[in-house]
Amino acid sequence: MSGGGPDAVGGAARCRARALGLRPGIFPPGALNAITDVAGVLVGQVTKREGEFTRTGVTAIRPHGGNLFRERVPAGLAVMNGFGKLAGATQLQELGELESPIVLVNTLSVGRAMEAVVDWTLAQPGNEAVLSVNAVVGETNDGRLNDIRRRGIEGADVLAALEGATAGPVAEGSVGAGTGTMAFGWKGGIGTSSRRLPEALGGFTLGALVQSNYGGALLMDGHRVGEALGRFHLREHADKGDADGSVMVVLATDAPLSDRNLSRLALRAMAGLARTGAAFSDGSGDYAIAFSTHPGVRCPRDSYPDWPNERMSPLFVAAIEAVEEAVLNSLTMATTIESRDPLTRRKRKGEAIDLGALRALLAGRGAPAG
Template identity: 90%
Template sequence: MSEGETGAARRRARDLGLRPGVFPPGALNAITDVAGVLVGQVTRIEGDFTRTGVTAIRPHGGNLFRERVPAGLATINGFGKLAGATQLQELGELESPLVLVNTLSVGRAVEAVVDWTLAQPGNEAVLSVNAVVGETNDGRLNDIRARGLEAADVRAALEQAAPGPVAEGSVGAGTGTMAFGWKGGIGTASRVLPAALGGFTLGALVQSNYGGALLMDGHRVGEALGRFYLREHADRGDADGSVMVAIATDAPLSDRNLGRLALRAMAGLARTGAAFSDGSGDYAIAFSTHPGVRRPQPRYEDWPNERMSPLFVAAIEAVEEAVLNSLTMATTVESRDPLSRRKRKGEAIDLDAVRAVLARG
């Protein structure tokens, strides 16, 4: 059995010899290397049709509505349904966790996040909550019209959110997603800056569901393996899709500089060969966990503009590697089309084939 078909043999990008960028990863090489960040996931695989899930990111374990974190948003192609985006842009802060689901589950997820937030001790008099819910469309493998994801799944992901290792690949909100013609999913990575540059940690988490011509640390893997957008000048359907990126850092950044940081996620996606096509929704949200910049009363002067460049590089590198991990850790997912009942298959990229491409240089 090839490594494109078995979960037991899946490997992260670094285990294949890929080393994107110049900065070292954190201990877990995950968004949870940023102290205080919690991730929870629920995966729904049921019968022949349901292949979906939810991924929840909590910037800290306290009452986020009372201790809001500064945040910035970047969009390069806005074909998506990012709930809460305009208030996030207007105020530059997160007052709810960031939840990722499939396209047609955004409404239920918003209600679940609102209910969960209102139920937090201290929020008894709250009359408005800006629930931030992102999505990608997993309808190629999941019966998305059935809307099998329940509010209880979202609440479970929020309650189960924890520090530590983050499951990757065909899990959570990445259960039914595709990327570059192969099975995509959830991926994460991190970078640690040296003390001379601030000593900060930055982590990224992606929900990959987009396309183009796959690059892996500069290696033209998509072309070598014969799967890429515009092959033979014909659209093979491997470009449209979406990607959601979450970036966390413990650097004391303003929402303005977090917006600049989020924009650099797009450079990380470009390094993977993203096409940023007409039908793709490409979003990134960056937030700071530094206690001194929490709202409503920041107590810390934010990091100066002229020292932002190393963080920009770290964001680019972490996003690139997170995407690679989403592919190399994904397992093959099979389902049936709810109308035709025909079998559908999201094939995991074959790691032996990837190694062969890398060996050729």
């Protein structure tokens, strides 16, 4: 998607980072510049904006459209700072595979989302005798804009996201599990990007999706945007600033990788976050899950091809670049969100980054036109 809803700052239409001339890295994006450029990957989202208080949602990622419990995909996990509630993490690490979709919600909705993922998995044809499901549910805390104690996510919302998951363009910004999130002092949200390797390096595609809700000093393709626009962590050296929060990163690739190399790949997501100026603060939960869709590495299997270690470096670079751009898209596509504090009833606002000011800044610093 190259466009979006109205920007409350200046009335301009939202756009993706590339339309502003931001093109992180050296590898080209896929056709959609989204995680769904990896063939077979499906994304579904439900956005909940109800009354004055509820600003939340669900984002579901399905590695393929079949029975994932019967055709599991290898996966790896990386954790930079473990201040979070990533359900299913220990079994994912132990067995190195996904047997359920990945669902992203807010912190206090993890339990309900797990129940829904279990219900959905048990209902799949062929799973009538299944007695255990490792539901993988990630979260960030959207309580700055959403009345999180109401736990506005119902099981039906998670099921709708799973059933509605499709290939094709992925909605970004203030949607799904990113509806109420903030990043770097501005409105954050869902962002996605992809990279294609040349045939000489394997010809693989790698896609990233992020739920951005963290802080630091925002960098955009090397430009010190946070400092220039006056919003960054430790700005006054006495204020905790906009560093606490969390981020969930999901990486998908069609490269035939083992769970071991997928864990190595997931770790590179943290380098992509670092390129955006992430503070990785004490109160931040920074998680990345990487999985492979290659048919030859699906479980169960006796043996499988594994891309050699010495040829992993281009995929590492692709992961770093795609994560960086996905975060930028989550910011530039986000729209301003308003709500009320449930205790004080005061108005709250998550202000979208001003694209007009951003364009002027980038033009003054030599960024190419979009």
